[in-house]
Amino acid sequence: xQKVTQAQTEISVVEKEDVTLDCVYETRDTTYYLFWYKQPxxxxxxxxxxxxxxxxxxxxxxxxxxxxxxxxxxxNFTITASQVVDSAVYFCALSGGDYxxxxxxxxxxxxxx
Amino acid sequence: xxxxxxxxxxxxxxxxxxxxxxxxxxxxxxxxxxxxRQAAGRGLQLLFYSVGIGQxxxxxxxxxxxxRPQDRQFILSSKKLLLSDSGFYLCAWTGLAGYTQYFGxxxxxxxx
Numbered sequence: 001x002q003k004v005t006q007a008q009t010e011i012s013v014v015e016k017e018d019v020t021l022d023c024v025y026e027t028r029d030t031t032y033y034l035f036w037y038k039q040p041x042x043x044x045x046x047x048x049x050x051x052x053x054x055x056x057x058x059x060x061x062x063x064x065x066x067x068x069x070x071x072x073x074x075x076n077f078t079i080t081a082s083q084v085v086d087s088a089v090y091f092c093a094l095s096g097g098d099y100x101x102x103x104x105x106x107x108x109x110x111x112x113x
Numbered sequence: 114x115x116x117x118x119x120x121x122x123x124x125x126x127x128x129x130x131x132x133x134x135x136x137x138x139x140x141x142x143x144x145x146x147x148x149x150r151q152a153a154g155r156g157l158q159l160l161f162y163s164v165g166i167g168q169x170x171x172x173x174x175x176x177x178x179x180x181r182p183q184d185r186q187f188i189l190s191s192k193k194l195l196l197s198d199s200g201f202y203l204c205a206w207t208g209l210a211g212y213t214q215y216f217g218x219x220x221x222x223x224x225x
Binding site for chain 2 (some may be wrong): 043100
């Protein structure tokens with residue numbers, strides 16, 4: 001069975017602070033995919049990134065960066081210099097070979113001006 | 114480019130009434146389609162998925178059902194709604210060789 005744990009339920013920061021969201025996963029698949037999605041107040045899930053299990057290279061996209069460490073089964077997400085528009089619920093998810101996604105419980109990020 | 118539509122956007126229904134939510138995808142063929150439910154303040158629960166017309170897999174036994182009458186159309190139904198069916202329903206799709214799921218705007222259902 002696959003499992004995704006997002007230990008942080010809520011994070012509140014002041015604008016321009018950095019915020020890191022933790023994600024730990026469990027799977028028996030040797031090939032799997034990890035994802036981060038953003039859910040703004042409107043409700044729609046917005047795809048942010050996908051990582052393959054065989055590619056541990058970290059990635060940066062603008063103010064967003066992701067740290068994938070297979071040794072600790074973690075896929076953490078950092079928002080640098082946070083902005084009010086970053087306020088949302090962020091979900092980490094995992095997919096094995098069956099095309100189904102297992103989601104974490106989500107982390108609510110509130111960025112205060 | 115591909116787009117995914119869901120309707121209605123919001124729905125308020127009495128307990129015991131029927132339900133029909135529709136999801137359509139444009140700009141792709143043979144997508145895998147998914148229905149999720151998100152209860153208030155909770156994560157996403159996979160309800161059904163489909164890899165082709167008429168092929169439906171159920172993840173959670175309940176009073177909901179799904180159908181795929183056309184390649185790019187996915188319908189979520191119920192004959193009699195329960196209070197516990199309230200939530201935010203999201204449809205998603207992936208391409209044949211893709212693992213990334215792209216989500217629709219969702220339907221917010223309130224059962225009173």
